Amino acid sequence: MKFLIVLAVLVVFVLICDKYEDKLFPPISWIYSLWKKFSHVFGTVMSFIILTVLWIIGFGIYAIILKIITLPKRFQKAPDTYWIDTEPTTNDSMKHQF
Numbered sequence: 001m002k003f004l005i006v007l008a009v010l011v012v013f014v015l016i017c018d019k020y021e022d023k024l025f026p027p028i029s030w031i032y033s034l035w036k037k038f039s040h041v042f043g044t045v046m047s048f049i050i051l052t053v054l055w056i057i058g059f060g061i062y063a064i065i066l067k068i069i070t071l072p073k074r075f076q077k078a079p080d081t082y083w084i085d086t087e088p089t090t091n092d093s094m095k096h097q098f
Contacts, residue, residue: 017032
């Protein structure tokens, strides 16, 4: 419970500092500018980690499922030819093609 109260106070402090950033006193403005630099670096690192994990899990699971689904097709023998036999046609059948 104490942790949530401290966290709420910090959030309110950051929101107030963000709103009145140009009017802050020098020690608080220095601390706030350091906090912004730290949070930017921390956000970059965390987004890299989270996106990497999501990429590996998301596409990894998709690839595994796709391999399982297409596994039976790999063992089928390919046909010798893809030619399809058709009935012979006359010149009259070529008259109205479109």
